[in-house]
Amino acid sequence: MIHPDSKQFLGLNRSQSIQRFVVTAEQMSHIEGRVFAAGMPVAALMEKVAGLITAWVRSRFSVSQFPRVGVLVGPGHNGGDALVVARELHVSGYEVKLYQPFSQLKDLTASHAQYIASLGISVQDQIEALASCDLVIDGLFGFGLTRSLEGAIAAAVDQVNQWSQPVVSIDLPSGLHTDTGAVLGTAIQATHTLCLGLWKRAFLQEQALAYMGESHLIDFGLPLADITAVLGETPKLQRITPAMAIESLPLSRPATTHKYKQGHLLLVCGSRQYMGAAVLAGLSARASGVGMLSIAVPESMRLLLIAQLPDALVMGCSEDDTGAMAQLPEDLEMEKYNAIACGCGVTPAASPVVQQVLARDRPVVLDADGLNILANLATLPTLKARTAPTILTPHWGEFKRLFPELAEASDDRITAAQQAAQQSGAVVLLKGARTTIASPNGTAWLNPESTPALARGGTGDVLTGLMGGLLAQGVLRGTAIEQVVFSAAWWHAQAGIMAATERSELGVDASTLIHYLIPALQPYC
Numbered sequence: 001m002i003h004p005d006s007k008q009f010l011g012l013n014r015s016q017s018i019q020r021f022v023v024t025a026e027q028m029s030h031i032e033g034r035v036f037a038a039g040m041p042v043a044a045l046m047e048k049v050a051g052l053i054t055a056w057v058r059s060r061f062s063v064s065q066f067p068r069v070g071v072l073v074g075p076g077h078n079g080g081d082a083l084v085v086a087r088e089l090h091v092s093g094y095e096v097k098l099y100q101p102f103s104q105l106k107d108l109t110a111s112h113a114q115y116i117a118s119l120g121i122s123v124q125d126q127i128e129a130l131a132s133c134d135l136v137i138d139g140l141f142g143f144g145l146t147r148s149l150e151g152a153i154a155a156a157v158d159q160v161n162q163w164s165q166p167v168v169s170i171d172l173p174s175g176l177h178t179d180t181g182a183v184l185g186t187a188i189q190a191t192h193t194l195c196l197g198l199w200k201r202a203f204l205q206e207q208a209l210a211y212m213g214e215s216h217l218i219d220f221g222l223p224l225a226d227i228t229a230v231l232g233e234t235p236k237l238q239r240i241t242p243a244m245a246i247e248s249l250p251l252s253r254p255a256t257t258h259k260y261k262q263g264h265l266l267l268v269c270g271s272r273q274y275m276g277a278a279v280l281a282g283l284s285a286r287a288s289g290v291g292m293l294s295i296a297v298p299e300s301m302r303l304l305l306i307a308q309l310p311d312a313l314v315m316g317c318s319e320d321d322t323g324a325m326a327q328l329p330e331d332l333e334m335e336k337y338n339a340i341a342c343g344c345g346v347t348p349a350a351s352p353v354v355q356q357v358l359a360r361d362r363p364v365v366l367d368a369d370g371l372n373i374l375a376n377l378a379t380l381p382t383l384k385a386r387t388a389p390t391i392l393t394p395h396w397g398e399f400k401r402l403f404p405e406l407a408e409a410s411d412d413r414i415t416a417a418q419q420a421a422q423q424s425g426a427v428v429l430l431k432g433a434r435t436t437i438a439s440p441n442g443t444a445w446l447n448p449e450s451t452p453a454l455a456r457g458g459t460g461d462v463l464t465g466l467m468g469g470l471l472a473q474g475v476l477r478g479t480a481i482e483q484v485v486f487s488a489a490w491w492h493a494q495a496g497i498m499a500a501t502e503r504s505e506l507g508v509d510a511s512t513l514i515h516y517l518i519p520a521l522q523p524y525c
Ligand SMILES: NC(=O)C1=CN([C@@H]2O[C@H](COP(=O)(O)OP(=O)(O)OC[C@H]3O[C@@H](n4cnc5c(N)ncnc54)[C@H](O)[C@@H]3O)[C@@H](O)[C@H]2O)[C@H](O)CC1
Pocket: 032, 042, 045, 046, 049, 074, 075, 076, 077, 078, 079, 081, 106, 140, 141, 142, 143, 144, 145, 146, 147, 148, 149, 150, 153, 170, 171, 172, 196
């Protein structure tokens, strides 16, 4: 075991390892508090941090192209960071102007303000004076923001948001709640945000994304021992890294194996109304590498599926007059399947089939109308009666139907997903621009990257098929259910990102997405 603070670990893995942590404002304060208590002078840390910020700014915004820099200075250490950055940019030849609306500053910030004034740098108390700058640095507030922005400060932020020049926020866009990402009154709409030390929870909150712009982590060397002392050896909240996802995928196989050892998935999907959902889920299940794929669809769809998926075992089920599956074959031997993925395109009329699936002791991924049927059956009692693992993959609308009280009570989707998982005993994947995967044991994983290109019909069916196939394999390989789920979510998003990069965000329909699943893994194979 390599000690996390050893040179070897720091040299080889720190840049990846540090990316997996996610902290609240309180946790960040405790971690930094340990560093100061151990003797690190606050001023020294501020100099180090601001030096890293300055280097980043200079690398992206050269003095020749962005000679005039406006710096927004707040009353605390976020403002202190900004003042040190302003000083260093001034020394490097930039023309710097400060907007410093506060008279009461923290001591260290006040010292920097005093020194910077002695250098003759322009200090303004009206934001208009910075309007002609080429670049804005936002150092009003960081993780110390405790209340909504009001009055002149709020007005200044709103004015900056009307400007067109790039805005680089230090630690967080000023005005965002560090933990929930909520806008407190108003908030800077940054083009770039430099998160300091460890990712704050806000960066994984959907409601904050419009304010973050392009976000980067500035690692300033917080000792891993201090991080784990506060967060625990296995933090309750983790940000999915490529390494975590890849190690959870069944990319390697034993030399001697056979198809049934590579998992057998039963996909229960489709209706006359939504035939395509069954095809999409089937094709993405096949892309997962699962050894055997069985697909249960209404009898009238059987030939369609066979034509699309000759390598799957397709069974036709009795259907009602709406073209929904009426029931699964009586003689279906459920124990043959290592996992079941149910719900894509089934319509609410397929309640008897969903109940048949939930009544069996097989790991189940439940999606789409399968979730709506579960909500109508009463979520908690139905799930509590199950003996095998359940994975729910709702988007926010489906989540509100499944867990109305939780959705109502919380403006923090990460917390809502965690509570839903703990209440229901299911693994809950709450879809969104930032997806949360929550375990019944309280742990949650956050997918930090996705693309708006995935906001299209059918991409959910692709995720369900992929996840079902990985679940059937993971069950045989002893992979934790949560690892299967977060690696599926990561893989699905990476395929979307690759497709959007090559085809623009307009060019990623669900069928195309499936074709990018394997290419998305190539950089890691
Ligand atoms: N801890 C350190 O030495 C380091 C911190 N880093 C940077 O400092 C900030 C956190 O600094 P802090 O002083 O705790 O808080 P802020 O600067 O974020 O907040 C400023 C200050 O503002 C007051 N305040 C809160 N809400 C409002 C409001 N709505 N209106 C007016 N004033 C408000 C509150 O009293 C705060 O004290 C962190 O983000 C980093 O940027 C260094 O990078 C590392 C060392």
